[in-house]
Amino acid sequence: MSELPNEVGEEIGEIPEEVKSWIDLVRYESEGEFEIERGYFHTTCASAENGNPLFWDDEVAEELTNGPIAPPTMLSVWFRPHYWEPGRSEAPLPWKIHFDLKRDLDLPEAVATDSEVAYGEPVRPGDVIRTREILRSVSEVKTTKLGKGRFWVIDAECVNQRGEWVGTETMTGFGYKTRKES
Amino acid sequence: MSPSYERLTIDQVKEGDELPPLSVDVTATTIVLGALASRDWRPMHHDKDFAINRNGTPDIFMNTPNQASWFERYLSDWAGPTGRLGRIKFRMHNSVFPGDTITFKGVVDKVETDVVGCSWASVSLVLKTGDQVDTTFSARIALPSKAGDNPWARRGDDWKP
Numbered sequence: 548m549s550e551l552p553n554e555v556g557e558e559i560g561e562i563p564e565e566v567k568s569w570i571d572l573v574r575y576e577s578e579g580e581f582e583i584e585r586g587y588f589h590t591t592c593a594s595a596e597n598g599n600p601l602f603w604d605d606e607v608a609e610e611l612t613n614g615p616i617a618p619p620t621m622l623s624v625w626f627r628p629h630y631w632e633p634g635r636s637e638a639p640l641p642w643k644i645h646f647d648l649k650r651d652l653d654l655p656e657a658v659a660t661d662s663e664v665a666y667g668e669p670v671r672p673g674d675v676i677r678t679r680e681i682l683r684s685v686s687e688v689k690t691t692k693l694g695k696g697r698f699w700v701i702d703a704e705c706v707n708q709r710g711e712w713v714g715t716e717t718m719t720g721f722g723y724k725t726r727k728e729s
Numbered sequence: 730m731s732p733s734y735e736r737l738t739i740d741q742v743k744e745g746d747e748l749p750p751l752s753v754d755v756t757a758t759t760i761v762l763g764a765l766a767s768r769d770w771r772p773m774h775h776d777k778d779f780a781i782n783r784n785g786t787p788d789i790f791m792n793t794p795n796q797a798s799w800f801e802r803y804l805s806d807w808a809g810p811t812g813r814l815g816r817i818k819f820r821m822h823n824s825v826f827p828g829d830t831i832t833f834k835g836v837v838d839k840v841e842t843d844v845v846g847c848s849w850a851s852v853s854l855v856l857k858t859g860d861q862v863d864t865t866f867s868a869r870i871a872l873p874s875k876a877g878d879n880p881w882a883r884r885g886d887d888w889k890p
Contacts, residue, residue, distance in 0.1 A: 593766070600734050611811060621798070659821070661819065666816070669881070693785060
């Protein structure tokens with residue numbers, strides 16, 4: 548996302564000490580809320596018209612990966628919670644740190660701008676993925692065409708039920724105030 | 730008998746090779762299906778009023794994980810099922826909206842073999858709407874060093890993405 552010169556008169560507060568203390572520490576650790584199943588693989592492949600036989604053909608999956616695996620780019624799917632479940636009054640949020648930062652930095656809007664992912668062991672049907680969220684950095688005040696705010700970088704490190712590393716997703720977010728909010 | 734499919738091996742790839750372009754007509758269904766397939770319930774990916782009034786965008790827009798899915802599809806069209814993604818990195822410059830016709834293009838930047846004998850192609854990809862660059866993307870993808878090699882068989886210290 549392109550940066551623009553900061554404009555005079557837009558109020559963005561300092562970074563609270565509490566927020567600074569989160570950097571490089573595991574702030575949240577969670578386990579996937581559902582058993583991973585192959586139907587999701589196909590729904591995702593359908594969404595991008597991905598005909599890779601590794602995800603559709605049992606013989607190819609058996610030959611290459613000893614059975615079905617998920618498309619690697621589905622990694623973040625496995626740590627997104629249900630929108631609703633019994634006894635839950637509001638939808639929990641993935642990337643919880645992202646929303647903590649929106650709240651504690653008083654930046655009401657936010658978008659993801661950059662993403663980097665490294666992939667390890669393939670994810671398979673029946674796996675349960677554990678994820679650790681870690682804040683890596685918060686930027687100085689920046690201005691983009693969306694508004695004025697701060698960029699932040701968050702890691703989500705994922706392992707399977709055997710403790711094998713399956714991947715790390717690094718998300719850069721931009722929290723901001725639009726011009727009418729600032 | 731082994732199943733039949735295309736297997737791109739590293740000796741078939743060289744720096745500067747261009748990947749065949751792919752064009753896609755994006756609809757509201759593309760955006761919503763992609764968001765829900767990736768379990769992304771946030772309203773800017775399905776609620777046009779929210780996108781306009783809260784995000785300041787002209788419409789709902791494609792979410793990050795679904796863009797990754799489209800890039801993965803584009804790469805696997807080229808590499809075939811024996812290609813194994815090791816690492817991806819992308820930056821969104823402009824959002825993708827219903828009504829856009831997006832085009833994927835790519836070029837091979839580097840071909841190498843790492844210390845454990847795994848062969849890699851580094852590729853730079855771009856997603857454009859017309860002449861406008863929406864997303865830039867880079868990937869490191871493992872390819873078979875020769876017929877019979879299988880990057881998916883690599884585990885532990887033999888896999889260095």
